[in-house]
Amino acid sequence: MRVNFYANSSKQGAQECACELSLKAKDLGLEVTQNAEDADVVIVLGGDGTILRAVHSFIGVPVLGFNLGGLGYLAAVGREDFVFALECLSKGKYSVSSRRxxxxxxxxxxxxxxxxxxxxxxxxxxxxxxxxxxxxxxxxxxxxxxxxxxxxxxxxxxxxxxxxxxxxxxxxxxxxxxxxxxxxxxxxxxxxxxxxxxxxxxxxxxxxxxxxxxxxxxxxxxxxxxxxxxxxxxxxxRSALLVELEGYDPYDVLARKLGWSGSSVK
Structure with missing residues (x-):
């Protein structure tokens, strides 16, 4: 699988993070390409705004967001899960969602x-x-x-x-x-x-x-x-293509991002 890293250069440490993750991706057997159009997945490092720019730039290429911003609905992968996400990609444990x-x-x-x-x-x-x-x-x-x-x-x-x-x-x-x-x-x-x-x-x-x-x-x-x-x-x-890792749950994302709390009544 070929991946491309698309970093928001205005985010402090984004380029350094992209370099580190590129090395990790290669260790996991992923091929890192500098050309996003040749990639199977574009990994975006930034916030939701960066993902939107990537989607418009690379329509037809699946995009996965690594959150370096604030709330991040589209950039749903937090820093603590960056390596886990790469492992999922290397094992094919993901799906591609077509967004209107x-x-x-x-x-x-x-x-x-x-x-x-x-x-x-x-x-x-x-x-x-x-x-x-x-x-x-x-x-x-x-x-x-x-x-x-x-x-x-x-x-x-x-x-x-x-x-x-x-x-x-x-x-x-x-x-x-x-x-x-x-x-x-x-x-x-x-x-x-x-x-x-x-x-x-x-x-x-x-x-x-x-x-x-x-x-x-x-x-x-x-x-x-x-x-x-x-x-x-x-x-x-045309539709946008967003990568969803194995186990992705939109309700869980909403609960975490919106601060929902409580548990179901047994």
Whole structure:
């Protein structure tokens, strides 16, 4: 098996850790390649942001996250399990999970992929934005809010969760739409099938207001919307590939990351 180490150079000690793990990987019989496209697995050293960058850079190559950051939902392998993870790879004790992605396009021209979420939010601090949302061509609602989040099951534990959205299991065929600080108390997250098509139109609060909306894919500014312009958000044809080690349990990950406690009643 060929592995590639992709380290976040801004993380202190990440490069040194990659070198040490490369030696350990070779000791376990793994082949270390410098070309990620030639690897069977790309091992990412960093946090969730680093994993997202790796996924976008190496679509089609399975990615395994070694957490050098903070919370780390995607980078689920902690420092204490780095060697154990390499042993699992060397013994073939892992599976590859296909994770759904979103595609966002403006006026049918630009198309950008997102593994976690597509976020529409205000560019100017302190001002809410007005967004019309249609689903499969049917108008649903106008949102006066700080923005909207379209999240995949993988991304449901990221920005959407912090804004009050629900947690979706990775295998769910769903997408969640979560308003950010809406002015209407009745504006709540929506969970829908992931084969629907969303259209979001920027509406000025007052005619000619000129307030622009930023469209972010996995936290990176992808495009801007002026008043009257729209974006379409759909399920992408391509998927991200994430490595899950033997014994991986999404509920256990949630319990550890969210600090759930207690035990079942016997």
């Amino acid at each position: 992605m979103l595609s966002v396009s403006k006026d049918g021209v630009e198309s950008v992929l997102a593994l976690n979420d597509v976020v529409l939010s205000r560019e100017m601090s302190g001002r809410s934005v007005s967004i019309d949302l249609s689903i499969d061509g049917r108008f649903v609602s106008n949102y006066l809010a700080d923005g909207l989040v379209f999240a995949t099951p993988t991304g449901s534990t990221a920005y959407s969760l912090s804004a009050g959205g629900p947690i979706l299991m990775p295998e769910s065929d769903s997408v969640v739409v979560t308003p950010l600080n809406p002015h209407a108390l009745g504006s709540r997250p929506l969970v829908l099938r992931d084969d629907v098509s969303f259209t979001a139109v920027s509406r000025g609060r007052t005619p000619g207001e000129g307030l622009r909306i930023g469209v972010y894919a996995d936290g990176v500014l992808a495009m801007n919307l002026s008043e009257g312009e729209c974006v379409s958000v759909t399920r992408a044809e």
